[in-house]
């Protein structure tokens with residue numbers, strides 16, 4: 027497939043050009059080490075990108091990585107599949123960084139440059155749901171969408187909280203991480219001492235959390251099965267969602283289940299190429315550290331299915 031197959035209308039901007047080396051008297055000596063030579067980072071083009079669960083406004087949001095991803099990945103259509111802003115968190119306490127503003131700027135710039143941007147509000151940005159079926163700053167806000175792939179497959183695109191009976195529970199489970207668990211282990215010892223002094227029986231916080239984490243794993247598979255079952259009668263070829271912060275591309279019965287993951291823990295996006303193939307891209311922190319490397323080399327494919 028040649029580059030001509032990709033759309034050229036979706037430039038998200040280029041890296042600022044490196045200062046040219048002057049020639050003649052007083053010229054600086056160009057670096058001998060090719061690793062130090064100025065190189066521009068290429069932009070990888072996709073037919074469609076799906077991003078969700080960015081949670082702008084929370085400390086966990088990896089806005090710097092997402093901004094870097096957006097600078098090096100362009101698309102004809104960008105779906106923002108919910109929980110882009112975290113209205114729940116912002117309502118409690120305002121937290122905003124320059125990187126978060128940069129993410130918003132890059133998305134608006136891509137819309138200005140011709141990328142079709144579709145915003146499907148999730149549960150954390152439900153404050154945008156009253157604006158469904160409106161276009162705001164060039165971005166279409168809709169409750170759900172049907173995406174037709176280059177291969178002619180029809181996918182229902184929605185955030186995914188509608189499949190979730192216990193949203194509060196899911197939110198809590200989604201944020202249980204390894205760090206929280208090690209903290210719990212440390213707390214557990216102190217709690218044990220305190221409870222013994224108070225004459226209370228032994229109760230393990232870490233075991234309690236472990237049960238919760240095990241439940242989280244069970245929850246993910248139950249969620250995926252429930253989604254697959256709900257989507258089968260709708261007559262679509264698959265579903266694209268987010269919400270549970272677990273990127274996945276798999277078959278569930280006769281439908282495809284595609285989850286684009288999140289930008290709090292895994293930093294993943296779902297990408298469709300010019301042929302309609304879907305894959306999960308993971309943007310790692312090495313993309314930022316190794317600024318001169320080719321972006322494509324760092325786009326780890328976490329899962330891939332030809333569709």
Ligand SMILES: [Mn+2]
Pocket residue numbers: 108109148149150185187268269270
């Ligand atoms: Mn959600």
